[in-house]
Amino acid sequence: MDLINNNYFVGDVQLTDVANEFDTPVYVYDANKIVSQYKRLKNAFKPLDIKIKYACKALNNTAILKLLLNEGSGLDTVSINEVKLGLRAGFKPDEIIFTPNCVSINEIKEAVELGVHINIDNISILEQFGALYGNTVPCCIRINPHIMAGGNSKISTGHIDSKFGISIYQLRHVSRINQTYNMLINGLHMHTGSDILDTNVFLQGAEILFDAAKDFKDLQFIDFGSGFKVAYKENDVTTDIEELGKLLGDRFINFCNDYGRKLELWFEPGKFLVSESGYFLVKANVIKQTTATVFVGVDSGLNHLIRPMLYDSYHEIINISNPSGKQRIYTVVGNICETDTFGWDRKLNEVHEGDVLCFKNAGAYGITMASNYNARQKPAEVLIYNKKAHLIRKREKLEDLYANEVEVEL
Ligand SMILES: *Cc1c(COP(=O)(O)O)cnc(C)c1O
Numbered sequence: 001m002d003l004i005n006n007n008y009f010v011g012d013v014q015l016t017d018v019a020n021e022f023d024t025p026v027y028v029y030d031a032n033k034i035v036s037q038y039k040r041l042k043n044a045f046k047p048l049d050i051k052i053k054y055a056c057k058a059l060n061n062t063a064i065l066k067l068l069l070n071e072g073s074g075l076d077t078v079s080i081n082e083v084k085l086g087l088r089a090g091f092k093p094d095e096i097i098f099t100p101n102c103v104s105i106n107e108i109k110e111a112v113e114l115g116v117h118i119n120i121d122n123i124s125i126l127e128q129f130g131a132l133y134g135n136t137v138p139c140c141i142r143i144n145p146h147i148m149a150g151g152n153s154k155i156s157t158g159h160i161d162s163k164f165g166i167s168i169y170q171l172r173h174v175s176r177i178n179q180t181y182n183m184l185i186n187g188l189h190m191h192t193g194s195d196i197l198d199t200n201v202f203l204q205g206a207e208i209l210f211d212a213a214k215d216f217k218d219l220q221f222i223d224f225g226s227g228f229k230v231a232y233k234e235n236d237v238t239t240d241i242e243e244l245g246k247l248l249g250d251r252f253i254n255f256c257n258d259y260g261r262k263l264e265l266w267f268e269p270g271k272f273l274v275s276e277s278g279y280f281l282v283k284a285n286v287i288k289q290t291t292a293t294v295f296v297g298v299d300s301g302l303n304h305l306i307r308p309m310l311y312d313s314y315h316e317i318i319n320i321s322n323p324s325g326k327q328r329i330y331t332v333v334g335n336i337c338e339t340d341t342f343g344w345d346r347k348l349n350e351v352h353e354g355d356v357l358c359f360k361n362a363g364a365y366g367i368t369m370a371s372n373y374n375a376r377q378k379p380a381e382v383l384i385y386n387k388k389a390h391l392i393r394k395r396e397k398l399e400d401l402y403a404n405e406v407e408v409e410l
Pocket of ligand 1: 191
């Protein structure tokens with residue numbers, strides 16, 4: 001987002017024009033940013049040719065999936081419907097990995113029939129999978145290395161109490177099941193959570209997986225999941241992707257030499273690829289002065305962007321209607337009958353009713369976590385691609401809210 005001649009632009013498109021054309025609230029994504037993040041991650045590991053499996057739970061609009069497909073990305077999916085959305089977008093089955101948690105064996109069977117890679121997250125399913133398929137269908141094992149990482153306890157998944165993955169301390173159990181059913185385990189995986197700052201956390205996890213790999217003779221890939229931290233504020237510390245690429249890349253090459261074969265190195269970034277590409281535009285409905293603060297009440301709420309309330313996440317807010325206005329302190333809240341504060345005591349250029357505010361870092365876990373709470377429609381989505389704004393999802397209509405209701409005589 002650039003300020004040019006007192007107007008905010010994404011690429012060649014003026015953001016206030018997007019708000020005027022498509023109305024608010026609206027999610028806007030910058031295709032260039034997604035592509036450049038993809039390339040940055042790829043390049044950081046050169047000469048290794050890493051495989052990127054985009055974690056599409058972050059943002060699953062088909063246009064975004066196709067954009068990444070065109071770059072050569074694969075897909076990381078966590079539900080059978082995400083698998084189906086990926087196939088529909090054009091991903092080949094063997095470019096999709098299915099990494100669900102606590103789904104039924106039936107959902108896994110359905111994914112096997114669709115031909116995608118299966119990543120197994122618990123002993124019970126591993127046994128059932130072995131009994132069903134033996135060595136006829138390969139699978140990957142999700143290992144919980146028990147490293148504490150992540151910005152918020154709700155988004156860290158590697159710790160000892162976490163429901164994710166098979167504990168590293170249960171590997172002997174895994175080996176017994178593997179032998180009993182003569183299984184074909186072709187991948188090892190870990191995903192320790194979101195917002196990992198320290199490259200050492202990755203390297204520690206890597207050592208644990210490399211060590212575990214000795215017990216598995218049929219490996220084709222190691223999947224290090226994700227958790228790359230992106231900047232939410234100016235001067236935010238972020239994961240140093242280039243440093244990680246150098247250190248982990250070199251270590252991986254050594255590991256392959258010891259293992260005796262070249263394996264593929266996979267990652268599953270979600271936030272890293274799409275977070276910064278997204279801008280959520282809302283309108284200031286009401287300016288409300290109270291004894292405590294000045295509230296700006298906007299035409300959205302936790303029904304559209306829940307991260308600030310759920311994870312205490314910080315999203316920078318900018319008044320794009322008044323780029324040169326005097327700065328004042330506001331508390332920005334939603335219009336939902338629930339406390340839905342987007343930001344306390346934020347310095348914004350003077351806000352007038354009708355101004356358009358822009359939330360940054362809205363590409364990941366924005367619309368995919370949206371709901372219809374308070375009977376409000378989900379917002380529209382717009383992709384800025386090839387210098388133009390394209391509508392990629394229509395705003396929901398009133399009828400959508402009751403489309404699946406079944407009428408009874410009352
Ligand atoms: C959510 C998730 C990711 C992506 O995490 P980000 O923090 O968005 O990069 C990757 N892998 C798995 C298995 C996930 O559940």
